[in-house]
Amino acid sequence: xxxxxxxxxxxxxxxxxxxxxxxxxxxxxxxxxxxxxxxxxxxxxxxxxxxxxxxxxxxxxxxxxxxxxxxxxxxxxxxxxxxxxxxxxxxxxxxxxxxxxxxxxxxxxxxxxxxxxxxxxxxxxxxxxxxxxxxxxxxxxxxxxxxxxxxxxxxxxxxxxxxxxxxxxxxxxxxxxxxxxxxxxxxxxxxxxxxxxxxxxxxxxxxxxxxxxxxxxxxxxxxxxxxxxxxxxxxxxxxxxxxxxxxxxxxxxxxxxxxxxxxxxxxxxxxxxxxxxxxxxxxxxxxxxxxxxxxxxxxxxxxxxxxxxxxxxxxxxxxxxxxxxxxxxxxxxxxxxxxxxxxxxxxxxxxxxxxxxxxxxxxxx
Amino acid sequence: xxxxxxxxxxxxxxxxxxxxxxxxxxxxxxxxxxxxxxxxxxxxxxxxxxxxxxxxxxxxxxxxxxxxxxxxxxxxxxxxxxxxxxxxxxxxxxxxxxxxxxxxxxxxxxxxxxxxxxxxxxxxxxxxxxxxxxxxxxxxxxxxxxxxxxxxxxxxxxxxxxxxxxxxxxxxxxxxxxxxxxxxxxxxxxxxxxxxxxxxxxxxxxxxxxxxxxxxxxxxxxxxxxxxxxxxxxxxxxxxxxxxxxxxxxxxxxxxxxxxxxxxxxxxxxxxxxxxxxxxxxxxxxxxxxxxxxxxxxxxxxxxxxxxxxxxxxxxxxxxxxxxxxxxxxxxxxxxxxxxxxxxxxxxxxxxxxxxxxxxxxxxx
Numbered sequence: 001x002x003x004x005x006x007x008x009x010x011x012x013x014x015x016x017x018x019x020x021x022x023x024x025x026x027x028x029x030x031x032x033x034x035x036x037x038x039x040x041x042x043x044x045x046x047x048x049x050x051x052x053x054x055x056x057x058x059x060x061x062x063x064x065x066x067x068x069x070x071x072x073x074x075x076x077x078x079x080x081x082x083x084x085x086x087x088x089x090x091x092x093x094x095x096x097x098x099x100x101x102x103x104x105x106x107x108x109x110x111x112x113x114x115x116x117x118x119x120x121x122x123x124x125x126x127x128x129x130x131x132x133x134x135x136x137x138x139x140x141x142x143x144x145x146x147x148x149x150x151x152x153x154x155x156x157x158x159x160x161x162x163x164x165x166x167x168x169x170x171x172x173x174x175x176x177x178x179x180x181x182x183x184x185x186x187x188x189x190x191x192x193x194x195x196x197x198x199x200x201x202x203x204x205x206x207x208x209x210x211x212x213x214x215x216x217x218x219x220x221x222x223x224x225x226x227x228x229x230x231x232x233x234x235x236x237x238x239x240x241x242x243x244x245x246x247x248x249x250x251x252x253x254x255x256x257x258x259x260x261x262x263x264x265x266x267x268x269x270x271x272x273x274x275x276x277x278x279x280x281x282x283x284x285x286x287x288x289x290x291x292x293x294x295x296x297x298x299x300x301x302x303x304x305x306x307x308x309x310x311x312x313x314x315x316x317x318x319x320x321x322x323x324x325x326x327x328x329x330x331x332x333x334x335x336x337x338x339x340x341x342x343x344x345x346x347x348x349x350x351x352x353x354x355x356x357x358x359x360x361x362x363x364x365x
Numbered sequence: 366x367x368x369x370x371x372x373x374x375x376x377x378x379x380x381x382x383x384x385x386x387x388x389x390x391x392x393x394x395x396x397x398x399x400x401x402x403x404x405x406x407x408x409x410x411x412x413x414x415x416x417x418x419x420x421x422x423x424x425x426x427x428x429x430x431x432x433x434x435x436x437x438x439x440x441x442x443x444x445x446x447x448x449x450x451x452x453x454x455x456x457x458x459x460x461x462x463x464x465x466x467x468x469x470x471x472x473x474x475x476x477x478x479x480x481x482x483x484x485x486x487x488x489x490x491x492x493x494x495x496x497x498x499x500x501x502x503x504x505x506x507x508x509x510x511x512x513x514x515x516x517x518x519x520x521x522x523x524x525x526x527x528x529x530x531x532x533x534x535x536x537x538x539x540x541x542x543x544x545x546x547x548x549x550x551x552x553x554x555x556x557x558x559x560x561x562x563x564x565x566x567x568x569x570x571x572x573x574x575x576x577x578x579x580x581x582x583x584x585x586x587x588x589x590x591x592x593x594x595x596x597x598x599x600x601x602x603x604x605x606x607x608x609x610x611x612x613x614x615x616x617x618x619x620x621x622x623x624x625x626x627x628x629x630x631x632x633x634x635x636x637x638x639x640x641x642x643x644x645x646x647x648x649x650x651x652x653x654x655x656x657x658x659x660x661x662x663x664x665x666x667x668x669x670x671x672x673x674x675x676x677x678x679x680x681x682x683x684x685x686x687x688x689x690x691x692x693x694x695x696x697x698x699x700x701x702x703x704x705x706x707x708x709x710x711x712x713x714x715x716x717x718x719x720x721x722x723x724x725x726x727x728x729x730x
Contacts, residue, residue, distance in 0.1 A: 002441055059508075066431070066451035066495065073501055076367055081505045084449050086431040130431065136438055140446045141506060143424075 002111070002136070002148040007194035013100040013108055014197025017163035017224060018309045021364040024059040025310060026138060027051055028085065028092040028358065029068050034291040035089060035125075036351050037284025046347045047090070048075065050308075050315060050355055053341050055079035057312040061141070063092065063134070083141055088116070088131040089124075091353055093219065094155035095131035096360040097138040097146065100197060107365035109139035109146040110195050112154040117214050118178025119153070124213055124292040124352070142362055152191050153179040157217040157357050159192065162227040165199035165259030167192050172206040172216030179215075200259035204249045208233055208271075209242040211301035213292065213352040220303045220354070221249060225334050228262035231269045233303045242271055269330055272321035275302040281350055294350065306354035307331070310361070314338050317345035317354045367476070367501070367513040372559035378465040378473055379562025382528035382589060383674045386729040389424040390675060391503060392416055393450065393457040393723065394433050399656040400454055400490075401716050402649025411712045412455070413440065415673075415680060415720055418706050420444035422677040426506070428457065428499070448506055453481070453496040454489075456718060458584065459520035460496035461725040462503040462511065465562060472730035474504035474511040475560050477519040482579050483543025484518070489578055489657040489717070507727055517556050518544040522582040522722050524557065527592040530564035530624030532557050537571040537581030544580075565624035569614045573598055573636075574607040576666035578657065578717040585668045585719070586614060590699050593627035596634045598668045607636060634695060637686035640667040646715055659715065671719035672696070675726070679703050682710035682719045 030036045030043040051060045063085035064072040072082045097109035114132045116123035139146035160168040174188055189201045207216020221233045232249055235242035253264045282296040304327035307316040314331050318324040332340050348354050395401045395408040416425045428450035429437040437447045462474035479497045481488035504511035525533040539553055554566045572581020586598045597614055600607035618629045647661040669692035672681040679696050683689040697705050713719050
């Protein structure tokens, strides 16, 4: 059932931290050959590796188009349900539902507008009508009512919640003219507070260098590891354009407090060395009008921060890079009780995102 | 997760009676213009009336193709979840999952083969590949494992279970060469016992007159009202071809006992006067090669027995016929604690079935 007359905050609901207990994880099967090389066959393998890994810790719901459904079903992956959801691409973090809970064991969902990261201004493809239905379909499968906020364009990857009143986001993304050009920053902040049940929004200036697909989503540069404590994508090399972006974020975070008045503690996660698209990788992608191209030599927004927190583990993208081990070690020290599950994720990165972008948690209310 | 190496009976599972408590009811949205006149618009209204009525008593899951999904979602029917399931037509009783339970609160599903009521021998349409996936999709939505018995063709409308070891079916349907021509009657009976967890199969000779679509499904002629007790579609007029069919069934039932050794008590439900397709009704259906035609003057298999048992009510098809009231009264006397919910269902009948054919219960394990 849809709710159009109130907001989660008005009804006592809020978005819990991704670190809180999950009921399950949703994913969406990659398919389009104009984004995933070789008709997405290599991507499918990595998506399945991610699904199988998460499924060791919590149930996974793999959403698949009718065309690909029999293929996914026949894999018979343990602890993975396969449900039909038609889509335009595989980024369920962004087009899927954002769930909210209250203090009485109840759960609802948010169904924000989705316009492929910028609509006709600077979106990645057209149309995006099926992506825009994914959130409502998830809410119906999970049997929860949902807030239909279709006039507010918001992707799940552009927000993080600490579950205690603080939201992390970036100005680069949320103030981009492709999203909500008719809303001021103050109005957008109020929407975030209303729909995520929050008190304070922390606005990092920018996302990762060359994260042009998403206009600098927060989930590639900064993530809560606890209330008042974040990991930040970092670059030591002052000649690399990433350095300035990371420094800007660090300066901002150290100057701010969260909704509870805490100073923000920042742990650096050094990014991998620059990753660029090879000739073979570029040529594997179908060239289609109205779809964002993947050209040889383009730098990709590689970051360890785009990991996914599931119930007993951290599903961490790695890149066969000298910085991989430091990322693993840092996260293991931050989460001594969790298993760090590194997955070689270049194939997901080639599509424009990473493990956090292809997962969406359903909290356990 | 699919199970291919055992059967429900081997694992201690059985099909409960439709009269046992339900978790919810599944339905499938009508759409194809070569079966439902006027591009199914009138049928949609009646399907929604059925859904809204059931939803007063238990949750409904309305399955809808991607094309029609936004229409169904926007109706925002209370207690009705809308999920995407691509399909070839709307008969979820027949293509959907048949659920089985055990004595330990567990539930699984059966995914039988489906070939549009006869495949290339005498099926109603081609292809039926999407219908054949509906059962697996339902099992995945309900988060239960399922037995994949795809080499055994069986529709849910061709069986009734009393939940105490007895299955009702018809020879006309299950022995038709369009289903399982390579299996003997004894082998089919063994399959029914294995997959429905039963001890005894009662084989009525024939279904309702002119139920050519389904080759005489049991759910149009006979239904359990309790273990050892059935309602039977009846026709007093000895000149009507239905009379002989009903008499054959009555004679058979009175000569048999059920799995527990009980004599079968038979309550007659007189059928409505003959219902035939009007010129306007026939002309509203798109004529398409490979689809069963709906011609003016064709007699339809109208029967009150095709009602649906939900938790607190009986959803009963009526036909604006002099026999309607007797059917209502008989069922009310049989179920004094249930509400009889009559729905004018000619539009469903025009598509080839009735309320029982468009519903499928999920038991509460």
